[in-house]
Amino acid sequence: MIKRPFFGLIQARLKYPALIPDQPVAIKDIDLSSKIVLLYENKTGQQNVSRLKAGDKVKTGQRLELFENTSDYIISTATGEVKEISKHTGYFGRNYISITIARNPEDQWDENFKTAGQAGNYEDVIKFLGALPGEAGLSTLLSLNPAEHPPINKIVIKGIDNDLLVANNQTILRTQLDDLKNGIDILSEIMHTTDIIFVVPPALKTQLSELGVTVKTVKPKYPNHFPHMIMKNVLREIVPAGKSPGDSKTGFINAEAVAALGMAFRDREIPIYKILTVIKKDSSVVMVRARVGTPVKDILDTLGIELNHGDRLVLGGPMTGHAVYSEDLPVMYDTDAIMVQGKKQIILSTDTQCINCGECIRACPAKVPVNMLVRVLENGLYDDAADEYGLFSCIECGLCAYVCSARIPVLHFIMLGKHEYALLKNAEESNA
Numbered sequence: 118m119i120k121r122p123f124f125g126l127i128q129a130r131l132k133y134p135a136l137i138p139d140q141p142v143a144i145k146d147i148d149l150s151s152k153i154v155l156l157y158e159n160k161t162g163q164q165n166v167s168r169l170k171a172g173d174k175v176k177t178g179q180r181l182e183l184f185e186n187t188s189d190y191i192i193s194t195a196t197g198e199v200k201e202i203s204k205h206t207g208y209f210g211r212n213y214i215s216i217t218i219a220r221n222p223e224d225q226w227d228e229n230f231k232t233a234g235q236a237g238n239y240e241d242v243i244k245f246l247g248a249l250p251g252e253a254g255l256s257t258l259l260s261l262n263p264a265e266h267p268p269i270n271k272i273v274i275k276g277i278d279n280d281l282l283v284a285n286n287q288t289i290l291r292t293q294l295d296d297l298k299n300g301i302d303i304l305s306e307i308m309h310t311t312d313i314i315f316v317v318p319p320a321l322k323t324q325l326s327e328l329g330v331t332v333k334t335v336k337p338k339y340p341n342h343f344p345h346m347i348m349k350n351v352l353r354e355i356v357p358a359g360k361s362p363g364d365s366k367t368g369f370i371n372a373e374a375v376a377a378l379g380m381a382f383r384d385r386e387i388p389i390y391k392i393l394t395v396i397k398k399d400s401s402v403v404m405v406r407a408r409v410g411t412p413v414k415d416i417l418d419t420l421g422i423e424l425n426h427g428d429r430l431v432l433g434g435p436m437t438g439h440a441v442y443s444e445d446l447p448v449m450y451d452t453d454a455i456m457v458q459g460k461k462q463i464i465l466s467t468d469t470q471c472i473n474c475g476e477c478i479r480a481c482p483a484k485v486p487v488n489m490l491v492r493v494l495e496n497g498l499y500d501d502a503a504d505e506y507g508l509f510s511c512i513e514c515g516l517c518a519y520v521c522s523a524r525i526p527v528l529h530f531i532m533l534g535k536h537e538y539a540l541l542k543n544a545e546e547s548n549a
């Protein structure tokens with residue numbers, strides 16, 4: 118359990134960083150690794166990967182089906198040989214299938230995506246687009262089957278970034294306007310809607326005038342990027358506790374994924390490179406471009422960042438990221454940031470009790486009675502937490518932990534509470 122949030126790096130003023138307009142954005146390309154590791158979240162709990170095995174040869178962009186009788190698949194981001202397939206347990210016990218591919222120096226592209234695109238049938242094309250750089254789970258948004266997911270009438274493209282110090286979406290806006298335009302057109306065709314809203318910080322609004330969509334601005338203050346906050350502040354719609362914007366037929370997608378969609382149709386190849394923000398020990402930020410599946414270690418080595426005993430490696434930004442124990446973990450489709458904290462920046466935790474100062478309640482944008490919620494979660498009263506103390510009103514912004522006088526890792530308590538609640542309900546359903 119993480120006992121302390123990662124706030125050592127940031128100022129108390131919770132403003133998103135803005136890249137300086139009119140200055141070129143420098144993106145450092147990460148050299149290709151000799152191996153690629155693909156992580157697939159195994160939500161269906163299948164036990165054996167029966168349709169892929171060690172020794173299989175794969176091509177870049179190939180759709181690798183995993184199990185019999187399910188549609189689970191992952192796209193290979195390299196050409197080479199499958200060396201190992203294993204199970205990996207991630208944050209909060211999430212199950213992943215880990216596929217290690219020894220990479221050939223040259224890419225050989227699988228042609229099936231191109232063929233599907235030439236046939237002009239979106240249903241076949243979408244079978245390759247379960248994930249794109251910037252979005253790990255696109256199937257729900259792009260689903261053409263209303264029986265599986267409620268239809269989406271309105272699409273919100275996020276040009277604001279997903280954490281403090283992270284600048285991925287801003288970088289896309291500054292460097293890939295043509296891809297964005299193309300991606301918006303395709304999104305509109307696939308989803309049969311022209312109701313598309315681009316949400317950006319005011320400083321980036323003028324760049325979007327040629328995109329032909331409605332552009333709305335949102336103050337660059339944390340946590341304004343969360344879909345629930347955009348629904349409230351921009352669309353003037355409150356999402357009830359436990360519901361998602363999708364229940365209001367509104368879908369959210371990051372600008373990075375929209376640009377990737379545009380590139381996919383332009384190049385007839387599935388995009389396999391992810392933009393990431395690397396936050397160094399001295400708080401300086403480097404934008405990098407790395408192939409999905411690149412081990413984090415390779416990125417740190419390229420940037421000359423050393424991890425010493427006692428340092429902390431975080432996947433994600435300072436407010437919502439989580440510490441990881443291995444540099445061998447790969448970049449995934451939704452890895453927005455890598456943050457490294459030096460040993461001296463980490464304030465060691467104590468098991469301090471809540472002192473009822475009320476700071477968390479004042480900070481919470483969802484009006485959750487956080488101090489009470491933490492108490493019931495500590496006592497394992499998950500039903501009470503959900504029914505009476507707003508567990509599912511929480512949007513996981515982490516502001517409560519940021520302001521907590523007792524330095525309780527409140528956000529992680531809450532995330533763990535939601536996870537335990539889901540396990541409890543699954544067990545109850547199975548028993549029934």
Ligand code: SF4
Nearest residue numbers: 481511512514515517
């Ligand atoms: S993380 Fe904390 S501050 Fe943010 S919504 Fe949840 S309870 Fe409120």
Ligand code: SF4
Nearest residue numbers: 471472474475477521
């Ligand atoms: S900010 Fe921390 S110490 Fe204060 S009431 Fe909230 S949980 Fe308790």
